Amino acid sequence: MGRGRGSVNALEVAGLSHSFGRRQALTDVSFSLQPGGFTALLGLNGAGKTTLLSLITRLYHARQGTVRVLGRDLRREPEAALALMGVVFQETTLDPDLSVRENLRYHGALYGLGAGESARRACEELERAGLAGRLSDTVRILSGGQKRRVELARALIHRPRLLVLDEPTSGLDPASRRDLLRHVRELRQRDGLSVLWATHLADEVEAGDGLVLLHKGRVLHSGPAGDFAPDGHLERAFLAATERAA
Ligand SMILES: Nc1ncnc2c1ncn2[C@@H]1O[C@H](COP(=O)(O)OP(=O)(O)OP(=O)(O)O)[C@@H](O)[C@H]1O
Numbered sequence: 001m002g003r004g005r006g007s008v009n010a011l012e013v014a015g016l017s018h019s020f021g022r023r024q025a026l027t028d029v030s031f032s033l034q035p036g037g038f039t040a041l042l043g044l045n046g047a048g049k050t051t052l053l054s055l056i057t058r059l060y061h062a063r064q065g066t067v068r069v070l071g072r073d074l075r076r077e078p079e080a081a082l083a084l085m086g087v088v089f090q091e092t093t094l095d096p097d098l099s100v101r102e103n104l105r106y107h108g109a110l111y112g113l114g115a116g117e118s119a120r121r122a123c124e125e126l127e128r129a130g131l132a133g134r135l136s137d138t139v140r141i142l143s144g145g146q147k148r149r150v151e152l153a154r155a156l157i158h159r160p161r162l163l164v165l166d167e168p169t170s171g172l173d174p175a176s177r178r179d180l181l182r183h184v185r186e187l188r189q190r191d192g193l194s195v196l197w198a199t200h201l202a203d204e205v206e207a208g209d210g211l212v213l214l215h216k217g218r219v220l221h222s223g224p225a226g227d228f229a230p231d232g233h234l235e236r237a238f239l240a241a242t243e244r245a246a
Pocket residue numbers: 020023024025043044045046047048049050051052200
């Protein structure tokens with residue numbers, strides 16, 4: 001997952017550390033994502049995934065270490081870096097009392113899109129998410145899986161190059177989980193998006209994916225998932241590595 005020849009990494013994290021008071025949540029985290037790849041950020045509960053994504057998306061300010069999005073330094077050029085990123089948080093951030101259309105339109109406005117352009121892109125993204133007929137529905141009446149798809153559509157409305165998702169399948173049934181994962185993999189392939197997908201579920205990771213394995217705030221492995229588990233048993237290798245490092 002190093003720098004491809006002649007191309008800028010989609011994401012570069014170097015020497016990132018973070019603590020909450022005396023609790024050290026991340027220690028010297030470094031890895032990079034080549035453009036157009038699907039990378040799983042795999043870690044057990046409490047590994048530090050959300051903390052790491054909060055630093056990458058600038059919810060928290062990194063005091064130690066650097067983050068670059070397609071070459072843009074998050075500290076020096078926050079607006080440019082954030083404009084290149086789409087984010088789906090672990091907890092839903094849709095307004096349940098507004099319609100799907102209104103939720104997407106507000107997000108578009110945040111990124112400086114005009115009402116017409118926002119509406120056009122909202123239709124496009126919802127069509128791709130299989131929710132074309134739900135624009136006028138209040139978010140509250142959607143199922144959990146549909147809400148996730150709306151959040152994904154919203155994250156894409158400003159046409160980011162890097163999509164960051166924090167455990168997006170949590171709370172979904174197996175079929176919705178499979179469909180969401182498939183949808184994101186298709187988006188990556190079709191649009192050349194780079195994807196960072198945080199999860200604690202090894203079965204969401206494929207051999208051809210990039211893998212950043214986080215444990216107790218440290219990176220245990222960064223590279224192709226197939227190299228980490230050459231026999232294909234990723235979950236077994238994941239548990240063994242975390243037990244060794246316990
Ligand atoms: N706001 C906070 N204040 C204090 N400690 C925190 C805070 N947020 C996270 N932590 C601690 O930092 C560590 C990493 O938590 P984090 O939520 O980043 O892990 P995670 O890998 O996302 O876990 P999960 O899979 O359960 O969501 C944990 O020990 C957690 O208790």
